[in-house]
Amino acid sequence: MRAVEEVVEDKADPRPPAPRRTRADLWALLSYGLLAxxxxxxxxxxxxxxxLASNDDDHGFFMFVMAHGERVLFHGDNPLLSDRLNVPDGVNMMANTTVLALSVPFAPITHWLGAGVTLVLLLTLGLAGTATAWYWVLSxxxxxxxFAAWIGGLWCGFCPALVSHANGHVNFVSLFVVPFIVWQVLRLREPGRAVRGGLILGLLIVVQVFINEEILLFTALTLGVFVIAYALMARDRVRHEARALLAGLGVAGLVSVVLLAYPLYFQFTGPGHYQGQPFEPDKYATDFASxxxxxxxSLAGNAELTRTMSVSGTEDNVFFGPFGLALVVASAVVLWRRSVAARAATVAAVVLLIVSMGPHLKVFGHNTGLPLPFGLVSHVPIIDLVSVTRFAMVPATIAGVLLALATDRWREFTPRGRRLWQVGLVLALVxxxxxxxxxxxxxxxxxxxxxxxxxxYVTSDDRTLVTVPLPxxxxxxxxxRWASLTHLDYRSxxxxxxxxxxxxxxxxxSWNAPRRFTADLLWRVREYGERPALSESDKARITEDLIFWRAAVVVLVPGSRNEGPLLDTLxxxxxxxxxxxxxxxxxxxxxxxxxxx
Structure with a gap:
């Protein structure tokens, strides 16, 4: 395929013998596993x-997700809606991060070893699996x-963005389907691949939806920018290949729409659906200094300094470091004249990086007021559901691919150039x-x-165990956490x-259930240590809320903040x-x- 021929060296170049390549593959997989x-x-x-200290909220949420997967497999629960949380309304799991493609297959581990084991296992496999998938496609x-493929996989699987999201975000470290989606899209231009390739791509899209829709959106937008940039740079080639590509995409679209029609309908119209995010688009944006x-x-990281450039410990989405950035730029320069595909990928990386910065430029946490293009599309449906800074995961991944492609060409460098490249790899990666x-x-x-x-106390499945503080x-x-570690055997x-x-x-x-009197009251008691004087009307409203929540028993969590005032109030x-x-x-x-x- 011509696109591939542009970015790889002549296939006539000598390769090591097959056993040696197999050993290299095994060592690569082992190194990724050990690092994860x-x-x-x-x-x-x-x-x-x-x-996880940096994100105990999402740690708890994904334990709940793992427990939900266990109930789907072992109890026949509805995979798209959980009635075990937020009683009586339940939780629309499609409108949340279901990771059903992970939680259900790993449900036996959750069942026998607990949600905590499944969570850490999936985080580990996510990092190692993402690195391995990119290594496989590259090699x-x-x-x-x-070696070049190993470098690329190492960067794509363990760059600061992925390690940062390993603080509880199973969905954002499990990116091992993405490189195969990208490769299948590129291969659709081959004659005769429209049906077979489109079918494979459609199935990959379905799997990715049940891991992380947000990443699928990023991938689609990136491929769109890539194709536009590529078309502008190689018009004749694109005209020749466009028909096959569009036919394959049509098949993939048909397959994915048929299989995803009901889940997506449920997500956007079913019980518990919502619109937009509970924050403005410029609240969580990439800082230019990052x-x-x-x-x-990172080994060279300083938490105090990083806080001025990042929204949280789970969103360190760029952070290449000075030498890492220099090496990525050098990779783009090395490839620029040799490959239209590499140029288009570089353009896509820059565009998505700018998009990740939100509607206004921020530098070291300071809003400069300089308008950026994202402000024009920030309220477009679907886009308004995205945490903007996560668009920066795209250039982080493309950087790894460019680094692999450039490292693959170092045999063309002069002896001095090869030494400089080796030193650059050490200075960038260590x-x-x-x-x-x-x-x-x-x-x-x-x-x-x-x-x-x-x-x-909870003798009937239609009654709940109410923990205070309320979740x-x-x-x-x-x-x-209590509910998740008991496999959601009781409702909350x-x-x-x-x-x-x-x-x-x-x-x-919203990140919370709709407000109720008792929830607000107990939140204030926990936060501020208040001991409110309850009127008969207040007590009646508390009873009304307990009936609404179908309470069988109310339990005060021992060791809670302001436990004494909470006990007195209850x-x-x-x-x-x-x-x-x-x-x-x-x-x-x-x-x-x-x-x-």
Missing amino acids: VLVLSRLWRDPSGRV RHLVTSR IFGFARQ PLAPKPLPVVDADPLPPFVAEGMWRQ EVTTGRAGM PRGYFMGPINPPTDITG TAALGEPQSVGGVQLWDMRALQVPPAE
């Missing part, structure tokens, strides 16, 4: 008893040197080497949960998930608690709850 284990090593020591189709800086989890992700110990499960004492986006994490109100803020009047996306509202299995609880089974719908 190193990054998650602290969590591996106690997957169910520790949480089989784009470069002749296994292009030159180091991520907090400072970016990932450090183990920090973790903290989670509070141990009280016997009430660990020994199943809760079953004495919300930044509070009540223990409640979601509220939770951390994406849903409408106040349906049906306002379906703007006692004033519900009476004296019982002490059972290491917790204080209030038996609510006497509440007259209407029959479940």
Whole structure:
């Protein structure tokens, strides 16, 4: 294929013997696996008893997602809707990050070893698998040197962006389908591949939807920019190949639409659907200075300095470092005159990097007010569901591909040029080497949960166990963790998930369940230590909320912030608690709850 011939060296160049290439493949896979284990090593020591320090909210959410996958496989639950959280409304799993393509196949591990083990395993496999997938595509189709492919896979799988997202984001480290989607799109231009290639591409798209739709959107936009740039630079070639490409894309589109029609319909119109994000598009945007800086989890990173250039510990999405940036730019320069495809890829990387900076340019956290192109499309449907800074994951990946292609050509360099390239690789990659992700110990499960004492109170599946603090986006994490570690055997109100803020009047996306009197009251008590004087009307509203949540028992999480005021408030509202299995609880089974719908 001509596009491939542009970016690889002459295939007549001598290759090492097949056994040697096989050994190189094995060493590459082993190195990626060991590095991924190193990054998650602290969590591996106690997957169910520790949480990732930089992102315990999403850690808890993805444990819930793993537990949902277990219920789908072992209990026949609806894969698109969970009724185990946010009772009575449930959670639209398609409108959240379902990762059903991962959580369901790994459900046996969740069932036997727990959601914590599945989570750390998928994070580890995500990093290693992404690196391996890029290594495979590069080594089989784009470069002749296994070393060059290894460098490319190493960058694509363990660049600062991927390591940063390993802080709980299973969906953003599991990018191993993406290189095969890209390669299948490129191959569609081959004569006679429209049906077979389109079918394969359509199935890959379906799998990616059930891992991460956001990444699929990034991939589609990137390929769109790439094709436009390529067409402008090689008009004759594109005219010759356009018909085959469009035919293959038509087949892929038909296959994916047929298979995804109902899931996407459910996502955008089903129970719990929402529109937009709970923040403005410029809140989470890439800082220009981050292009030159180091991520907090890189060997040369400094957390205090990185905070001025990054929105959070999970969004260090560029951070090439000065030498890394220089080497990526050098790679683009080396390839620029040799390959139209490399030029188009470079253009796509620059365009997506600019898009990731949001509507206004920020430098070291300062909004310069300089308008950027994203401001023109920030409120376009679908685009308004994206966290803008994540567009920077595209140039981070393209950088790895360019680095592999340029390294593959170093035999063409002069002896001095080869030495300089080797030194550049060391200076670029060593400072970016990932450090183990920090973790903290989670509070141990009280016997009430660990020994199943809760079953004495939640005797019916249509009633719930209400944990206080109530599970919300930044509070009540223990409640979601308890539920996930018990395989969601009991149902819970509220939770951390994406849903409408106040349906049906306002379906703007929110990280919390719609507001209720008791939820707001207990949040203020936890945050500020208030001891409110409850009127009879207040107590009646609390009872009304407990009926709405179908409460069987209310449990105060031991060791909670402002535990004393919380205990006093609940006692004033519900009476004296019982002490059972290491917790204080209030038996609510006497509440007259209407029959479940």
